Amino acid sequence: MSWIREGELNLLEKISANVLKAGPMPKHVAFIMDGNRRFARRNNMERQEGHMQGFNKLAETLRWCKHLNIQEVTVYAFSIENFKRTKDEVDGLMELAKQKFERLLEERDNLKKHGVCIRVLGDLNMLPLDLQKMIAKAVVTTRAHNKCFLNVCFAYTSRYEITNAVREMAWGVEQSLIKASDVSEALLSECLYSNNSPNPDLLIRTSGEVRLSDFLLWQTSHSCLVFQSVLWPEYSFWNLCEAILQYQLNYKSIQKARDLHREHQALLQLEADRACVAEHLQHHGNGKPADAQRRQEALLHYTACREERVQDFLRALKHKRDSFFNDLCSEAVLA
Amino acid sequence: MARLYGLLWRLLLILVHVNRVFISWLRVRLRSWKDRLWERAMAALLLPVALAGFPGSDQKRLNHNPDANANPLTGNRTSSRRSRWLSDGRSLEKLPVHIGLLVTEEEPSYTDIANLVVWCMAVGISYVSVYDNHGIFRKNNSRLLEEIVRQQQDLLGIDGSKYSVEFLSNDIDKHQHHVVSCRPTVKVLSPEDGKQSIVQAAQQLCRSVENKERSSKDISVTMLDILLRESKNIPDPELVVKFGPVDSTLGFLPWHIRLTEFISLPSHRNVSYEDLLGALQRYSACQQRLGQ
Numbered sequence: 001m002s003w004i005r006e007g008e009l010n011l012l013e014k015i016s017a018n019v020l021k022a023g024p025m026p027k028h029v030a031f032i033m034d035g036n037r038r039f040a041r042r043n044n045m046e047r048q049e050g051h052m053q054g055f056n057k058l059a060e061t062l063r064w065c066k067h068l069n070i071q072e073v074t075v076y077a078f079s080i081e082n083f084k085r086t087k088d089e090v091d092g093l094m095e096l097a098k099q100k101f102e103r104l105l106e107e108r109d110n111l112k113k114h115g116v117c118i119r120v121l122g123d124l125n126m127l128p129l130d131l132q133k134m135i136a137k138a139v140v141t142t143r144a145h146n147k148c149f150l151n152v153c154f155a156y157t158s159r160y161e162i163t164n165a166v167r168e169m170a171w172g173v174e175q176s177l178i179k180a181s182d183v184s185e186a187l188l189s190e191c192l193y194s195n196n197s198p199n200p201d202l203l204i205r206t207s208g209e210v211r212l213s214d215f216l217l218w219q220t221s222h223s224c225l226v227f228q229s230v231l232w233p234e235y236s237f238w239n240l241c242e243a244i245l246q247y248q249l250n251y252k253s254i255q256k257a258r259d260l261h262r263e264h265q266a267l268l269q270l271e272a273d274r275a276c277v278a279e280h281l282q283h284h285g286n287g288k289p290a291d292a293q294r295r296q297e298a299l300l301h302y303t304a305c306r307e308e309r310v311q312d313f314l315r316a317l318k319h320k321r322d323s324f325f326n327d328l329c330s331e332a333v334l335a
Numbered sequence: 336m337a338r339l340y341g342l343l344w345r346l347l348l349i350l351v352h353v354n355r356v357f358i359s360w361l362r363v364r365l366r367s368w369k370d371r372l373w374e375r376a377m378a379a380l381l382l383p384v385a386l387a388g389f390p391g392s393d394q395k396r397l398n399h400n401p402d403a404n405a406n407p408l409t410g411n412r413t414s415s416r417r418s419r420w421l422s423d424g425r426s427l428e429k430l431p432v433h434i435g436l437l438v439t440e441e442e443p444s445y446t447d448i449a450n451l452v453v454w455c456m457a458v459g460i461s462y463v464s465v466y467d468n469h470g471i472f473r474k475n476n477s478r479l480l481e482e483i484v485r486q487q488q489d490l491l492g493i494d495g496s497k498y499s500v501e502f503l504s505n506d507i508d509k510h511q512h513h514v515v516s517c518r519p520t521v522k523v524l525s526p527e528d529g530k531q532s533i534v535q536a537a538q539q540l541c542r543s544v545e546n547k548e549r550s551s552k553d554i555s556v557t558m559l560d561i562l563l564r565e566s567k568n569i570p571d572p573e574l575v576v577k578f579g580p581v582d583s584t585l586g587f588l589p590w591h592i593r594l595t596e597f598i599s600l601p602s603h604r605n606v607s608y609e610d611l612l613g614a615l616q617r618y619s620a621c622q623q624r625l626g627q
């Protein structure tokens with residue numbers, strides 16, 4: 001089955017889509033596609049068939065999202081915890097992933113036509129090498145597309161992602177690109193695998209489970225969470241509409257909470273900068289008390305320097321990450 | 336056409352709102368109706384006893400001196416209530432060790448939150464965290480504490496030794512963290528305990544890298560987890576009960592809610608013990624597969 005589904009919505013769906021679009025729409029939706037195995041069991045299918053149907057549902061959901069002007073979708077495809085499943089099932093899932101990424105590469109013209117950019121979030125080093133190469137190739141070929149974005153979380157957990165971000169910042173400190181005092185909430189966000197995406201507006205989990213299971217814990221702290229009882233392979237356009245409606249009901253209060261959080265964050269950054277400047281002045285001021293104007297100038301200077309440091313570091317980090325994919329990709333070509 | 340769709344959208348939203356209000360109204364009505372039914376049934380049962388027990392002059396005497404009888408009666412009631420709550424807790428297949436109470440409503444009601452905290456303790460939950468995204472409870476920490484102590488006396492009778500509250504609050508007294516006891520612990524959380532505490536832990540690790548005490552490669556999930564626990568052995572909350580109409584965690588401890596179950600209740604205002612018990616029963620019915 002293909003990644004991209006063509007086809008229009010039917011009349012009733014189109015009208016409903018237009019009604020929903022009159023309100024605020026989520027720009028980024030994240031899915032925990034839960035319930036494939038339960039679906040298979042319930043319908044007396046092989047487990048692998050359930051996963052297959054789950055993938056088909058994803059392709060269909062992407063089509064609905066396109067019609068609903070949702071440009072970005074993030075899905076939880078494979079958690080690091082899933083490596084604990086039976087070898088049989090893990091192998092099956094890896095095989096399915098290989099097939100699908102192979103298929104994706106075959107469809108590259110179509111992806112280009114629709115401007116689909118694919119990103120894979122997670123620690124690729126945990127995967128078999130041939131799959132790593134395939135993923136790298138898919139990521140590199142679609143990198144420049146910018147109409148819609150699909151983020152696939154593979155070998156991913158949120159705690160691991162956060163830890164990795166801390167590791168990257170520590171790397172920056174080791175390379176003398178940044179100082180430990182430059183570590184902030186904004187910088188940590190920039191070091192996550194998801195640094196190229198805005199935070200999801202809406203997170204949907206199917207199959208009636210009511211937890212996040214280590215998925216985007218950092219990014220969804222001000223997202224609308226919707227838990228639906230339908231199993232993922234049975235997910236319908238109407239389920240998606242229901243979730244969006246719930247997002248719209250929540251829109252104002254969540255927006256308010258986001259603003260509050262942003263203000264608070266800016267305040268914290270200012271305080272941190274002030275503390276650094278005060279320390280600096282104390283060390284280099286030869287004991288003379290600094291007047292208000294000098295302090296203000298020093299603060300501005302410090303802030304500018306910090307921002308420049310952080311930008312340099314982020315460029316270096318991006319380069320490091322890009323070359324990881326490029327290297328894998330060129331290995332794939334050679335092989 | 337766009338205007339028509341806009342109109343339809345508004346209409347749809349209003350319909351959903353009306354539906355919500357209607358359902359919550361129905362809940363309240365149903366509850367009060369059930370209570371009244373219960374009261375009437377009790378009255379009907381007790382009426383013959385009352386008639387047999389206090390005929391004529393006896394009843395007059397009772398009316399003259401109502402206070403004398405009131406105290407043992409309420410004392411009795413609190414102790415029976417307490418044992419009922421404890422047995423409710425025991426009857427559940429599993430009970431969270433740590434529960435989070437997440438209030439998304441703008442104006443918090445201290446009495447209701449204090450009630451909830453006391454009920455949680457009474458059913459046998461060891462750690463209760465209270466959170467709101469404005470940090471109101473954190474700011475008015477002492478007021479909440481007072482209210483909890485008062486409700487404790489009201490609901491459980493005075494039994495300070497068993498249910499005394501131990502407050503953990505990051506800013507105020509760090510040394511208290513080492514107090515290990517089997518008493519229930521209440522923790523008042525604010526957004527600073529969320530992402531900001533992760534940032535602080537990250538800063539601490541980066542400082543040690545700066546001082547060449549460790550390499551960036553050594554940093555692991557467990558290391559960060561230990562730092563975020565701040566040497567307290569409090570487990571992650573297994574259950575968060577969210578109150579109010581906003582469907583979001585609003586920054587509630589992002590690191591710690593990896594496996595937390597979220598259960599929503601419409602409001603913390605006038606929340607009843609049965610509402611909380613219902614949430615606990617739903618939690619007890621959930622099973623986790625941990626990636627399996």
